[in-house]
Amino acid sequence: MTLQIQIDKMRKFTAGKLRGSCAAILADGRITINNITIVEGTKGLFVSMPQRKGKDGDGNEKYYNVVSIRDDEDLKAIKDAAMAAFEGGEKAREPIEAAAPPDEVDMDDFGDK
Numbered sequence: 219m220t221l222q223i224q225i226d227k228m229r230k231f232t233a234g235k236l237r238g239s240c241a242a243i244l245a246d247g248r249i250t251i252n253n254i255t256i257v258e259g260t261k262g263l264f265v266s267m268p269q270r271k272g273k274d275g276d277g278n279e280k281y282y283n284v285v286s287i288r289d290d291e292d293l294k295a296i297k298d299a300a301m302a303a304f305e306g307g308e309k310a311r312e313p314i315e316a317a318a319p320p321d322e323v324d325m326d327d328f329g330d331k
Contacts, residue, residue: 221292222246223299230304239304243296251285254296256304263304265297 227242238257244250253268268284287293 221289221295223295225299225303226250228303239300241300241303243299245292245296251296253284254300256300258304263301265300267296 222245224244224247225241226244228239229241230237230239232238236257236259238255241254241256242250242252243254251268255266255268257264257266267287269281270284272280272282274280287296
């Protein structure tokens with residue numbers, strides 16, 4: 219089964235030396251995933267699924283994934299769509315078929331529709 223991925227919203231940010239973007243995607247026209255973060259680092263683009271800060275069993279701060287994509291091809295499709303939108307702008311917002319956010323970013327702009 220092929221997953222249809224469309225970038226629903228995207229907002230670029232700069233946080234110190236980091237440049238990136240926060241995105242909301244629409245999967246199969248039915249599921250919205252907010253707060254996907256694309257960061258342009260020294261080794262290229264990095265895509266992070268939504269995360270929340272918490273504490274581990276020893277009380278140390280740690281980021282935990284909010285969304286887990288179990289199928290590797292679906293995860294690749296999401297990451298590829300997010301990177302294409304980050305690099306290509308509006309034309310990358312068309313549906314694509316495919317077999318830790320910085321604290322300075324205000325994620326509240328990505329509420330449910």
